[in-house]
Amino acid sequence: xxxxxxxxxxxxxxxxxxxxxxxxxxxxxxxxxxxxxxxxxxxxxxxxxxxxxxxxxxxxxxxxxxxxxxxxxxxxxxxxxxxxxxxxxxxxxxxxxxxxxxxxxxxxxxxxxxxxxxxxxxxxxxxxxx
Numbered sequence: 001x002x003x004x005x006x007x008x009x010x011x012x013x014x015x016x017x018x019x020x021x022x023x024x025x026x027x028x029x030x031x032x033x034x035x036x037x038x039x040x041x042x043x044x045x046x047x048x049x050x051x052x053x054x055x056x057x058x059x060x061x062x063x064x065x066x067x068x069x070x071x072x073x074x075x076x077x078x079x080x081x082x083x084x085x086x087x088x089x090x091x092x093x094x095x096x097x098x099x100x101x102x103x104x105x106x107x108x109x110x111x112x113x114x115x116x117x118x119x120x121x122x123x124x125x126x127x128x129x130x
Contacts, residue, residue, distance in 0.1 A: 040069065
């Protein structure tokens with residue numbers, strides 16, 4: 001199997017960072033990074049990846065966030081594809097149920113981004129002392 005050349009492109013050729021038929025554009029990847037650069041959105045995504053899907057009310061309580069703040073940040077996470085809003089197809093006694101869950105992109109950006117950097121910091125502290 002031939003290896004793909006992933007050598008660093010020059011500064012003017014950032015598109016070369018992605019495969020020719022990339023699923024997402026560079027701008028979409030950068031939008032995801034910007035989204036989790038906000039502490040509230042990071043907390044929401046982290047909570048969802050650690051505890052699974054939740055309704056907005058459960059997220060409000062679990063994260064101690066006002067409803068309007070939560071929805072503002074959830075919308076931003078949904079817009080960039082890090083969180084999805086799933087709706088129950090049939091109503092139950094409480095009506096239609098909507099819940100939020102991290103997407104595989106949301107899980108990946110945390111696991112292979114911020115969390116990996118945090119783990120590396122812990123490793124360095126363990127290696128070189130506190």
